[in-house]
Amino acid sequence: MTKTQQVRLARRPSGLPGTDTWNVTTEDLPALGEGEILVKIDYISLDPAMRGWLNDVRSYLPPVGLGEVMRSLDIATVVESTHPDFAVGDAVSGTFGVTEYAVSDGKGVTKIDLGVAPGPTWLGALGMPGMTAYFGILEVGKLKAGETVVVSAAAGAVGSVVGQIAKANGATVIGIAGGAEKCRILTEELGFDAAVDYRGEDVLHRLRELAPEGIDIYFDNVGGDILDAALANLRRGARIVLCGAVSAYNDEKLRPGPSRYMSLLVFRASMTGFVVFDYADRYPEAVAAIAGWIAEGKLKSREHIVAGGVAQFGETLNMLFSGGNTGKLVLAL
Amino acid sequence: MTKTQQVRLARRPSGLPGTDTWNVTTEDLPALGEGEILVKIDYISLDPAMRGWLNDVRSYLPPVGLGEVMRSLDIATVVESTHPDFAVGDAVSGTFGVTEYAVSDGKGVTKIDLGVAPGPTWLGALGMPGMTAYFGILEVGKLKAGETVVVSAAAGAVGSVVGQIAKANGATVIGIAGGAEKCRILTEELGFDAAVDYRGEDVLHRLRELAPEGIDIYFDNVGGDILDAALANLRRGARIVLCGAVSAYNDEKLRPGPSRYMSLLVFRASMTGFVVFDYADRYPEAVAAIAGWIAEGKLKSREHIVAGGVAQFGETLNMLFSGGNTGKLVLAL
The missing domain is CATH 3.40.50.720 (NAD(P)-binding Rossmann-like Domain)
Known part of the structure; x- marks a missing residue:
């Protein structure tokens, strides 16, 4: 059994999310079925759009449901796999949420090349x-x-x-x-x-x-x-x-x-x-172009990395609304 | 000498233009020089955009200057001509302003065909x-x-x-x-x-x-x-x-x-x-298409015609802002 600490939406905030917005829980993950992966989250992306996902309104994505694990894009490492496309040790990007570990069937999970750029950059200029x-x-x-x-x-x-x-x-x-x-x-x-x-x-x-x-x-x-x-x-x-x-x-x-x-x-x-x-099928084109500009020195990726546990998610998110970050804000677990 | 009654901008209004916005004067027109026409105005167009022309702000057209004849698009009849392109009796469209008669060098003046539609329609669906x-x-x-x-x-x-x-x-x-x-x-x-x-x-x-x-x-x-x-x-x-x-x-x-x-x-x-x-060079295409729809019965031109003198311009214009008109508002002299 793998235990994971994760952040669930406890109540919908009005205004700036407070500590009562979030519920930090520790839970057991299920054992892997066929064609699944267990990932360990390395970096969690913090995005202004997350604030919109907390409102119960029609938008381009459905809101995060009450009691659900907070949605986030993460960079992770595969630590167990029964999936033919993923091997232990693979670096991946996926919407695993604000959690330490996650089980996934691999849908929407992309392998990334840490030789091109380190993990946080895959949440920033390459994300x-x-x-x-x-x-x-x-x-x-x-x-x-x-x-x-x-x-x-x-x-x-x-x-x-x-x-x-x-x-x-x-x-x-x-x-x-x-x-x-x-x-x-x-x-x-x-x-x-x-x-x-x-x-x-x-x-x-x-x-x-x-x-x-x-x-x-x-x-x-x-x-x-x-x-x-x-x-x-x-x-x-x-x-x-x-x-x-x-x-x-x-x-x-x-x-x-x-x-x-x-x-x-x-x-x-x-x-x-x-x-x-809407441009998802063209992401590879953009990744290739941006990686090219980075390699040529024309584009510098800046990340603002906060080290901590998932319990720091709430306060780290709020840095976005106070202008506390320069460049891409990332929580490094 | 031709005398003409005309409406000049007396002061810039704040809010809805009042009677003190306008100055109605009667003046002599100069005799025709070479290549000019004297026109008698038949119909004056009243447009919501006119309100914007009264403000002293940068916009897509310069504002009407204080003391100037109020700008308007008119349908008129040529009553005297030394211009090779215009003959006495021609029906024309031009920005002659709010006046009974005007002298023009013909620039920006277009001949219209009253056989296609009557004058007011040339200020409405064909204008x-x-x-x-x-x-x-x-x-x-x-x-x-x-x-x-x-x-x-x-x-x-x-x-x-x-x-x-x-x-x-x-x-x-x-x-x-x-x-x-x-x-x-x-x-x-x-x-x-x-x-x-x-x-x-x-x-x-x-x-x-x-x-x-x-x-x-x-x-x-x-x-x-x-x-x-x-x-x-x-x-x-x-x-x-x-x-x-x-x-x-x-x-x-x-x-x-x-x-x-x-x-x-x-x-x-x-x-x-x-x-x-910005589409001025394509007006003929639009006139042809709209005239075609009118002929096929697919498009009805509605004009709201107010009969009066140029002195009625101010009160007629304000009908636009009270919703008093249905279809194109025209002052028929």
Whole structure:
């Protein structure tokens, strides 16, 4: 019998999830049947989208049910296998949840090559954030060389990759982030052309100074006032890519939308939402491209790794909403 | 010397334009130079967009200057000509402004065929509203047969043509309008599949009943709560076409934007603004198509004609903002 400690959803939070949101339990896992694997979780991904999964509303994925193990994407090692495709020692990626060990029939589980990049990077630039950045900026945003791209939450898991992919494709890139240190990382370490500190600067006017001819693509990770600031600075034919609205994830009711949305009309612009899962059959293309940019030194993957047990999941998740992380936030067990 | 009564912008209004917005003057026109025409205005177009032209803000057209003759599109008759392309008696369309007579060098003036349709229709289904409807629903909205289309201000100049073009192209069409009589006209006279009375019905829930599988295209002429109601009822891959926001044209400050805009993400949908002038080189294609549908009985042009002098311009314009018109609002001199 393998015992596993895991985190279950105890109650649906209103606002920021508190300690009473989660129930940490220790349970026995069943013995393996035919065609199954037992995995030991090494790294758990923490994503802003997780907050949405806690609400009992219709969305692109069903909510996590009360009492269920919290959904998460993990990097794991196969420790037992009766499955023909997986051997003991294989490194894999899968939606095993917030748990120490899991049994799986292998569906949705992907083998990863730790020779290409270490485990946490497979949750970051080579994982869902990387896929989101790649398809968001290139497919939804239809980036062309020479364009001006603005990305918010630019020091975050998705934003940092968006900006670097845009640079690798010939764009001028402005990142918006909170605090001088994050802004320094953007321009000095990640190659952004400029950075705006939304905590200390007037974003609307700074964008006007930095992009006097207007923004071609605004990649929105935050919503709120920053979305309005971008709307006020579009160039004709601009595209806004809606990736998330982390500023509103913990709100209990709908907030006012972007009051400057009619800029879309003035600038013949569009605002388009997307969900990365729709591109699942093209992930290998994106992984190959991003791995190539990493190998060429054009893209740096940044992970913010917190070491701890699954019981630290709740407090680690909340770092996403206080801006506590730079790059992909990962819980290393 | 030809005397003309005309309407000049006396002061920029805040909110609904009042009588002090306008200055009605009588002035002498200059004698014709070489290559010019003198036209007598027969019909003046009244458009919601006019309200935007009164604000001193950057937009798709410069604002009307203080003291200038109010900009308008007119149908007129050539009464004197030294221009090789125009003869006395020609019916023409042009941006002559709110005036009884005008002198023009012929630039931007188009001859129209009153054998195809009477003058007011050349300001409606065959004029800018028709062009806006045609390119908005077919090019921006990318309408496909079998889709479900919702249009707001459906009894207005643009909306009534949008719905009929969508029907002619195989769509199911739901119109939103204010009052039972407008709704009756939509379904009984213009062939809409259903109508929602926003004054008496809960639009969000009515749309859910009428389009249980969701809306493919929402053609937005009004903004506000009705845009939010549409956002709550999208189908995957939906397109929102932003044509205007008549509900906000008289606001003194920005109103909250659509609070449900994140539905664009959930439904992988887009919201796109456009300005019909961008399609100017394709107007002949649209005029031919719409004239064809009129001839086949598939499209009825509705005009709301107010007879009066240019001095009635101000009060006639305000009918647009109180929902006083059904179909294209025209001032017949």
